[in-house]
Amino acid sequence: MDVRELQVTFDCADPHGLAGFWCEAIGYACDAPPPGFDTWDAALDAFGVPPDQRNGRSACHDPTGAGPRLFFQVVPEGKTAKNRLHLDVRAAPGLRGEERMAALEAEGKRLVALGAARVQRHEPAPPLSHGFLVMADPEGNEFCLD
Structure with a gap:
């Protein structure tokens, strides 16, 4: 069996803010904007994403390539119980x-x-x-x- 890449996904209220926290906490870097764009705002402008919908997801990665990518996605409900995985x-x-x-x-x-x-x-x-x-x-x- 082939080894698969692993991504850890966080359900959250503020994807950009939580990605920033984890970047600082563990030395990760936020994912770069798509090729051809200098910033995420420029990319989202080109894709027609309204400003009030730009914090729906965020991601960061280990700059050395050793660790899993972290993905943050907005969900409507808040955290209500202890994590089953941490x-x-x-x-x-x-x-x-x-x-x-x-x-x-x-x-x-x-x-x-x-x-x-x-x-x-x-x-x-x-x-x-x-x-x-x-x-x-x-x-x-x-x-x-x-």
């Missing part, structure tokens, strides 16, 4: 103990300044858990700093 942002790989937790706390503070919320801290419980932070993005989608 992202783990590897903010302290290889670190253990207080050094690990300090690195996670520092990254958590950076993400809170970008609009995330801190949800819970899980202390190290070796051998299976080295500790992690549960966070929520600006629209309440849970993710972990691991």
Whole structure:
């Protein structure tokens, strides 16, 4: 069987804003406009998309090509329950103990300044858990700093 590309899709209220958050959070870049256009606004003008309908979707990608593309689409309903699937942002790989937790706390503070919320801290419980932070993005989608 061939390996398939993976895209992670977020249902949200503000695709452009949430894409911007995740770009800053994990070092991704927003997708470039289609060939022949310098900006997305120029492309959307040419496609006849009214200004009030230009935040229906957004996407970003790993500039190295290693990670999956993230796609954000507007949906009419808000988030109502805990995610069944979440992202783990590897903010302290290889670190253990207080050094690990300090690195996670520092990254958590950076993400809170970008609009995330801190949800819970899980202390190290070796051998299976080295500790992690549960966070929520600006629209309440849970993710972990691991």
